[in-house]
Amino acid sequence: MAVYTEIDDDQLAELLQHYELGGLLSYKGIAEGVENSNYLLVTEKGSFFLTLYERRVNRADLPYFLGLMDHLAAKGLACPTPIHDRAGNALREIAGRPCAIVSFLNGVWPKRPNARHCQQLGAAMAQLHLAGRDFPLHRPNALSVEGWRHLLSACGERSDTVRPGMQADLTREFDWLARTWPAVPDRAGDKPLPHGVIHADLFPDNALFVGDRLSGLIDFYFACNDYFAYDLAIALNAWCFEVDGAFNVTKAKALLAGYQAVRKLGGEEIAALPLFARGAALRFLLTRLYDWLNQVAGAMVKPKDPMEYWQKLNFHRQVQSPSAYGIER
Amino acid sequence: MAVYTEIDDDQLAELLQHYELGGLLSYKGIAEGVENSNYLLVTEKGSFFLTLYERRVNRADLPYFLGLMDHLAAKGLACPTPIHDRAGNALREIAGRPCAIVSFLNGVWPKRPNARHCQQLGAAMAQLHLAGRDFPLHRPNALSVEGWRHLLSACGERSDTVRPGMQADLTREFDWLARTWPAVPDRAGDKPLPHGVIHADLFPDNALFVGDRLSGLIDFYFACNDYFAYDLAIALNAWCFEVDGAFNVTKAKALLAGYQAVRKLGGEEIAALPLFARGAALRFLLTRLYDWLNQVAGAMVKPKDPMEYWQKLNFHRQVQSPSAYGIER
Numbered sequence: 199m200a201v202y203t204e205i206d207d208d209q210l211a212e213l214l215q216h217y218e219l220g221g222l223l224s225y226k227g228i229a230e231g232v233e234n235s236n237y238l239l240v241t242e243k244g245s246f247f248l249t250l251y252e253r254r255v256n257r258a259d260l261p262y263f264l265g266l267m268d269h270l271a272a273k274g275l276a277c278p279t280p281i282h283d284r285a286g287n288a289l290r291e292i293a294g295r296p297c298a299i300v301s302f303l304n305g306v307w308p309k310r311p312n313a314r315h316c317q318q319l320g321a322a323m324a325q326l327h328l329a330g331r332d333f334p335l336h337r338p339n340a341l342s343v344e345g346w347r348h349l350l351s352a353c354g355e356r357s358d359t360v361r362p363g364m365q366a367d368l369t370r371e372f373d374w375l376a377r378t379w380p381a382v383p384d385r386a387g388d389k390p391l392p393h394g395v396i397h398a399d400l401f402p403d404n405a406l407f408v409g410d411r412l413s414g415l416i417d418f419y420f421a422c423n424d425y426f427a428y429d430l431a432i433a434l435n436a437w438c439f440e441v442d443g444a445f446n447v448t449k450a451k452a453l454l455a456g457y458q459a460v461r462k463l464g465g466e467e468i469a470a471l472p473l474f475a476r477g478a479a480l481r482f483l484l485t486r487l488y489d490w491l492n493q494v495a496g497a498m499v500k501p502k503d504p505m506e507y508w509q510k511l512n513f514h515r516q517v518q519s520p521s522a523y524g525i526e527r
Numbered sequence: 528m529a530v531y532t533e534i535d536d537d538q539l540a541e542l543l544q545h546y547e548l549g550g551l552l553s554y555k556g557i558a559e560g561v562e563n564s565n566y567l568l569v570t571e572k573g574s575f576f577l578t579l580y581e582r583r584v585n586r587a588d589l590p591y592f593l594g595l596m597d598h599l600a601a602k603g604l605a606c607p608t609p610i611h612d613r614a615g616n617a618l619r620e621i622a623g624r625p626c627a628i629v630s631f632l633n634g635v636w637p638k639r640p641n642a643r644h645c646q647q648l649g650a651a652m653a654q655l656h657l658a659g660r661d662f663p664l665h666r667p668n669a670l671s672v673e674g675w676r677h678l679l680s681a682c683g684e685r686s687d688t689v690r691p692g693m694q695a696d697l698t699r700e701f702d703w704l705a706r707t708w709p710a711v712p713d714r715a716g717d718k719p720l721p722h723g724v725i726h727a728d729l730f731p732d733n734a735l736f737v738g739d740r741l742s743g744l745i746d747f748y749f750a751c752n753d754y755f756a757y758d759l760a761i762a763l764n765a766w767c768f769e770v771d772g773a774f775n776v777t778k779a780k781a782l783l784a785g786y787q788a789v790r791k792l793g794g795e796e797i798a799a800l801p802l803f804a805r806g807a808a809l810r811f812l813l814t815r816l817y818d819w820l821n822q823v824a825g826a827m828v829k830p831k832d833p834m835e836y837w838q839k840l841n842f843h844r845q846v847q848s849p850s851a852y853g854i855e856r
Binding site for chain 1 (some may be wrong): 536537541550551552553554555556558559568569573631632633634635636637639678735737738784805
C-alpha cells in the first residue's frame with residue numbers, strides 16, 4: 199500500500215483543465231499498488247483512476263502500457279481505458295511525475311480464489327492473448343531468462359541467509375532453465391511456440407470480480423511480448439496453490455479449461471507447461487528474494503516472502519508431465 | 528495516511544449482509560486519517576465510507592460521535608450520515624474492530640485556504656453549534672486544561688530537546704492558562720460563556736469544498752462539549768496563519784464574519800478570544816510535542832512539527848485585544 203507522491207487540489211485542478219472530465223468533486227489517495235501512486239478521482243463525469251508513475255517504472259515503457267490498454271479496451275476486453283486529454287495524449291505530468299487517468303472499474307479481487315474464479319480468469323487471459331495479437335508495439339520481457347541471471351547474481355551469497363544452500367540450488371535451477379528455455383520469441387520471427395502480448399503478472403489482486411463474475415483485468419505494467427503458455431504458467435503459480443503450499447489441481451483444471459474454451463492450446467504449448475511453471479516460479483522467487491534482501495528501512499511496503507515461491511518451484515520440479523496440472527496432451 | 532487493519536472481500540460481504548446497501552462493487556483502502564482505517568466502498572446503492580476504529584479511539588465515545596453525526600445530518604448540516612443496519616445499529620464490527628459506514632461526501636479540502644474558504648468555514652461552524660444545541664449526549668473535552676496538564680507532564684524534560692527552555696516556558700504558559708481559564712462548562716450548569724457541542728478539530732483537512740463552495744464538514748472524532756468561542760479559536764489557529772508563520776487578519780475577519788452571519792458572538796465571547804486562542808495553540812502544541820517525542824519506529828504517519836504551534840502561541844501571547852483578530856467588541 200502506498201502513496202509515494204502527494205498531490206494537492208491546485209495541481210489536480212490544473213491537470214483536469216486539459217481533459218473533458220468536468221470539475222473535480224473528490225480525490226482520495228489509494229492504499230494499494232507497490233510501484234506507483236494511485237488516486238481515485240470523482241469528477242462531474244464520473245469516477246476515474248489517476249496513476250503517478252514512480253521511479254521503478256521506465257518512462258520509455260509507458261506508451262506501450264497505455265497503448266496496450268487502449269488497444270485491449272477497444273477490442274472489448276474489460277480493462278482500464280486510458281482517458282485522453284483534449285490534445286489526444288494519454289500521458290501527462292503532475293508533481294514532476296508522468297501520469298495517466300484511466301477509467302474506474304468496479305470489482306473486488308478475490309482473497310481466496312475458487313475454481314469458478316480460476317475458470318473465468320483463464321477465459322479472460324485467453325481473450326487478452328487474442329485481443330493483443332494485432333497490437334503493433336513490442337516490449338521484450340525484461341524478467342525472462344536474462345533478467346533472472348541478473349537477479350540471481352545480484353542476490354549472490356546473501357541468498358543463503360534466507361535458506362542455507364539457496365544460492366547453489368537456484369544457480370543449478372537457473373542453469374537448467376537457461377539451457378532448456380525456448381529461444382526468445384522475436385517480433386519478426388516464426389517461432390514454434392505461440393507468443394504475443396502477455397500480462398505477465400496476472401495474480402488474483404489484478405483480477406476484479408463483482409460477485410462471482412469477472413469484471414476486469416488491471417495493472418498492465420509488466421505486460422510484454424512472450425509465450426502465451428508462460429502467462430498461463432504464471433497464473434498456475436499465482437492462483438492454484440493453497441495457503442499451506444498444496445497445489446490444487448481442481449483450480450488448475452478450471453483455469454486451463456477456461457482458457458481453452460476461448461483459445462485452444464497447441465500440443466507443444468501443453469508440453470511446455472511444466473518447464474514454464476518452473477521458470478515462472480523462479481521468476482517470482484528471484485524478484486521476491488531480491489526485494490527481501492534489499493529492504494528499505496522505513497518503507498511502507500512489506501516485502502513478500504520468497505519462500506512461498508521456493509515451495510512452488512519444488513512442486514514443479516517433481517512434476518513428470520502436464521497431466522499434473524490437470525490437462526492431457 | 529494509513530490503513531492499519533486490512534479487511535478482505537469475504538469479511539466485507541458478511542458485513543454488508545446486515546445493511547440495505549445492495550451488493551459490493553468495489554472497495555479501496557484510503558491513504559488518509561491518522562487515527563483510524565478508512566475504506567471507500569461502492570455498492571449497488573452508491574458510494575460510502577467505512578471506518579474501522581483503531582486503538583486510539585475510545586469505544587465508549589463512539590455512540591456520542593455517531594449519534595452526533597446522525598443528529599447534525601438530520602438538522603441539515605452537510606456532514607457524513609451514519610448508515611444504520613437493518614436492526615438500526617450504526618456501529619458494527621469487522622476484523623475485530625468497531626466500525627461504521629457513513630455516506631460519502633464530495634469535496635476536496637483546501638491546501639491553501641483563502642478568505643472565501645474561511646468565511647464559509649465560519650458559517651458552517653456556527654450552523655454546527657446551533658444544530659448541536661439539542662443533542663442530548665454529553666462528552667467532556669478530554670483535551671482541555673486537565674488534558675494539557677497531563678501532556679505537559681508526560682513530555683517533561685524531553686521538551687527541551689525540541690527547543691531549549693521549552694519545558695519551563697510551557698509550564699509558565701500552562702499555569703497562567705489554568706488560572707485564567709473559565710470554569711469547565713457543565714451540562715446542567717448555567718455558565719457565563721455559551722457552550723455546547725463543538726467540533727474541536729476543524730482544520731482545513733476536515734472541511735470539504737467543491738470549487739469554492741463548502742460541501743461538508745468531516746471527522747467528528749474529537750467532538751465534545753465546550754465553549755463555542757474555543758472552537759472558533761481552534762479554527763483561527765488552523766486557518767488564519769500563512770505557511771511562513773504570519774497571522775493573516777483578512778482571513779480571520781472573514782472567518783469571524785462568516786460565523787457571526789449565522790450566530791452572533793456575545794461581548795464576553797469576543798473578549799475571551801485571545802485567551803482561547805492561546806489555549807488552543809497550547810493544546811495543539813502539546814499533542815504535537817507529545818507525538819514528536821514518542822515517535823514509533825516504522826510508523827506510517829510522520830508527526831507534525833510542534834514548532835508551528837510554538838510560533839502561533841507566541842503570536843497570541845502578544846495580542847492585546849480581540850481587535851488583533853479583526854473583530855471589535
